[in-house]
Amino acid sequence: MRIGDVAERAGVSTRALRYYEEQGLLPAERTSSGQRVYDEAAVERVQLIQQLYAAGLASRLIVDLLPCVDAGVASDEAMALLTRERDRITDSIAELEKARAQLDRVIEISLNPDAEHCPALRTGAERPLERVGATS
C-alpha cells in the first residue's frame, strides 16, 4: 500500500502519516524511487496511535510505549509509565463525566423549566413542588 491508501483507510491525512514516521511511530519501507510502502497492519497501527493521542498521550510517550504494546511486555520503567498514564486516563474520564453532568444539568433544566432547581424561575416565587433531589 502507498501512503494515500493508508491515509484513506485509516481516516487521516498523508501529512499525518509522514509526521508519524518522522516521530518514529510508523516506520515505512521505501521503493527504489523513495515512495513509502506500508503493509496491512499499518492501518490498525494508525488507529491505535490515534486512540492514544485522543487519550492525551504525547507522541514521545507513545514512541516509548508502542514497543511494549507490540511485544506485550514492559520493563519496570515502562510499567511505571503505563500505570501512570492509565491512572491519568481514569482521572480524565472522571473529569469528563463531571463536565458532561454540568451540561446535562443545563439541558435538563432547560427542557424542563418547571423544576425548582432553576434559580432563574424562582426569583421571588414559592416552590411549586416538594423537593426533588439534593439541595444545591
Added chain:
Amino acid sequence: MRIGDVAERAGVSTRALRYYEEQGLLPAERTSSGQRVYDEAAVERVQLIQQLYAAGLASRLIVDLLPCVDAGVASDEAMALLTRERDRITDSIAELEKARAQLDRVIEISLNPDAEHCPALRTGAERPLERVGATS
C-alpha cells in the same frame, strides 16, 4: 479578593485569570487604582471553566455557554451546542476507555506473562518462566 488569592484558591496561575478575563470568561471589578477584585464565586467559576477546558471545549464555546449555565436556560441554538458537546464528550469518554483498555492489556500481560494472549512468548517456544529477549 485580589487576583493572587483567587489563583491560589482555584489552583491556577494569575496569568490564566487575566487570560480568562480577556476571553470574557471571568469579569472582574476594579479598584480605583486598576487592580482586579473578585468575589467568592470566582473560585468556583474558575473551577467550572477548568472542567470545561478539560472536556475539550474551546474558550469561545465556553463564552457562549456560560450564560446558559448561569441562568439555567438555553436558546435553541445554545441547546444544539450543548447537546452536540455533550455527545462529543460521551464519544471522548468511550475513546478514553478504549485507550485505557489497551494499556490495561499490556499491564495485565506483562504482570502475568504465562498467558496465551502473549504472542512474544509463543514464537516457537513454550517457556512461560523464561524472560523475553537476551537469548544467551
Added chain:
DNA sequence: CTTGCCCTTGACGTCAACGTGAGGTTCTAG
C-alpha cells in the same frame, strides 16, 4: 522614606500535531 511584595499592561515565546504551499519527481491511464 524605603523595602518588599503584589499588582498592572504589553508583547513575545512555547509546544504539539499537524496544515499548507513550493518546487520537483514518479506512477498510471489513454
Added chain:
DNA sequence: CTAGAACCTCACGTTGACGTCAAGGGCAAG
C-alpha cells in the same frame, strides 16, 4: 508520449492556553 494524479522533501504557518520577561505602579510595615 503525454497529461495528470499521486508522491517526494523542505520549510514556514496555525491554534490554544497559557509561560515568561520587561518596565513600571500601589500599598502596608518598619
